Amino acid sequence: MVQYVPQLSALSVNEKSQIKGYLKKMPKQNYCIVEGEKMQIADYCTICFNEFGPDEKVRETQCKHIFHSDCIIIWIMWKLPRPHCPNCRQEFSR
């Protein structure tokens, strides 16, 4: 079975720049660093449902939810032009 995964190379220049704009607002960090800063934090990613490992790269959205960096990039590609948070459904602002 082949699953459809959006490819960055298949996107238009406009779409790529939109994605970059969203990602700029979600700094990439190590999970252990984010975890160390916060009292309460999800221990798994609600996009792939896998637990975060201490060395995994994650991104924190403006609504303070954490996802794997790779997962949130694919999510944004899927949800263009109006991506929202998979956790709380708040629309990401650019």
Ligand SMILES: [Zn+2]
């Ligand atoms: Zn994930």
Ligand SMILES: [Zn+2]
């Ligand atoms: Zn959220």
